[in-house]
Amino acid sequence: MGILLGLLAIAVILGIAFLMSNDKKNINYRGIIIMLLFQLLTTWFMFNTKVGQWIITKISEGFNKLIEFGSAGVQFVLGGFVIQEGGGGVFFFNVLLLIIFFATILSVLTYIKVLPLIIKYLGWGLSYITGLPKVESFNAVNSIFFGQSEALIAIKSQFKQLNDNRLYIVSASAMGSVSASIVGAYLGMLPAKFILVALPLNMFSALIVASMIAPVKVPKEEDVVDIQDVSNAKSFFEAMGNGALDGGRIALIVATMLIAFIASLELVNWVFAALFSGFTLQQALGYVIAPIGMLMGIPMAEVLDAGAIMGTKIVTNEFVAMLEFQGMLDSVSEKTVGIVTVFLTSFANFSSIGIIAGTVQGIDSEKGGKVSGFGLKLLVGATLGSMLSATIVGLFL
Template identity: 75%
Template sequence: MDIIFGLLAIILVLGIGFLMSNDRKNINYTGIGVMLVFQLITTWFVFNTPIGQWIIGTISAGFTNLINYGKEGVAFVLPNVANVGEDGSSASVFFLDVLLIIIFFATILSVLTYLRILPLIIKYIGMFISWITGLPKVESFNAVNSMFFGQSEALIAIKSQFHHLNDNRLYIVSASAMGSVSASIVGAYLGMLPDEFVLVAIPLNMFSALILGSLIAPVKVKREEDRVDVKDVSGAKSFFEAMGNGALDGGKIALIVAAMLIAFIASLELVNGIIAFFFNGVTLQTILGYVLAPIAFLMGIPSGELVQAGSLMGTKVVTNEFVAMLELQSLINDASLSDKTVGIVSVFLTSFANFSSIGIIAGTVQGIDPDKGASVSKFGLKLLIGATLGSILSATIAGLFL
């Protein structure tokens, strides 16, 4: 029965995307079908085969080692900060154990970019996706690039091609940026959620963003307008300058995330305080939980956990993924949710699809091309809906195999 409801959810998501389409005659159904098959095969392979579990376990172990190396750097700079709870046991300090690890991951990404290793990997994976789906190279490259770099960085990487992007193409590249995550903060996610769900969510959400983008804003381009250039992708002049730039960028990201969390969590408590004044015991999360419970049901969430799952999903959309992940982490620690719910919700949360991302993407595009920045602002809400539908699609597919 769960499989039937899951398939209904997939059909519903694709149906909404079709109804939102601004050019239904030119929808690339073949490419969409290919990407759906890739999602299903990838998820089945990772969750239901020994080889897939070994691969994801090996990748997870690699990330764990990197996180531990990052913690050594944090411990050297802050040796006297003791992570000790009230009972004398070791306690986690979010800023130290999660956010500061971003600095090390950003440094690695910067070095790999300077050495031209990462750009070539991204380029050829993007070309492969373009070849099997029929999508333009720029859109495919940007989708892969968005898996490694943040929203702003991914869009800046294709700024030389912006003069070729009409509104539909601009929608797809923006959707890829919003539906993805940055590799520099994956380490932070892994510090809060089960590794296998975060890692499988990254490619799933990349394909989901392209699927919904291809439905909502179909594109056809001329060959001369479809080129990808990876030259001079790093501004660093030396290996050590790349390390320094990466460290500084990572530090900025860590502080930005910390500032946003303070603002969002405090604002959420303020809203809950206002709601409680009129309706005792009711919170915004509870309201969102009931609103999104039907969607959670179709996604495969067990009936007794629908409101909790819907609450986490809604919190992510109206605030950001970190706020929702922190709430999910506490539920995981308390064993309040089943493994299936944890997996589905974790995949849903692993993306930048939230209201604040509209401003980030519009601001980045505005800096590259003011006219196109105005276009992004106009379809900002449509962008958020499409990216959220993509997260639902990814989480539903994950739920089919859990």
């Protein structure tokens, strides 16, 4: 019965994406089926073999080491500040400012031709099996490791060739991802096996849902990645400087937009609670999510609490929701733990609209305005992707 409900949940999620589609006639059904099969195979592999977990863990450890290097630079400049755990400064100092370091790495990797090779081969491979254009395919793979802002920086030279649908897909991949550099933090809060399996599943889910909502067909002769214009640096140190300046500019824009988005949401929550006698927006979202939550496999007795956690993640961020869910781990079933954990392991929340729009604004002001315009649709699509990943996991629990 659980498997049948899970299959029904998949059908409902894809059905909603189909209804949201702006070009139903050009949906790439072959690619969607292939990616669904890859998700099932990946989940089986991650849950039944140690090799899959070892691979993802080692990759995460590598990027966490890069975070240590970046933190050394931040601490040198801002070492006089005392940062308390749980404070707002942690996000600014430990995440936003590190965009500068990651932008520098990406610029250097581009200059020494490592990044163009990744675009050419990994992007080509995913594009070949799914039928998606190469830029979208590379961005999806890269988003597993670098996260939303850094992944978009990596394809900044490609923005000139992205129409609205293609821009939606790359933005959805960024929002549906999590940065490998912060996976270690997630592993300290929730079960590792569910965090690890969410990484590849969310890549496919974001592509599946986004390619249904915003289908793309790029002529073969135009389906190329312009690696010649990725970097204009004439030396190694110029590449470092260019990357640092790009990262600093984008970090500042992202911080500015985050302040506006999160403050506005706090205002909405205050008004909502005042109008409905303390009934919060998160609780309301719990009731909204409950029906699909039951189809996803969450037991009926746990679905309202689980839905509230998922709603918390949507209106705040995954860290707040994970900390709340951590206290529930012993009181809910393993199936609920797995489904909710996978759902939480993405950047699909309101504040990410600001992060992505701000990042794109820093790259291309015109396209930044377009991302802001379809921001809510982007959030709905990314949330459907998180639900799809969580449902796939529920089938194996």
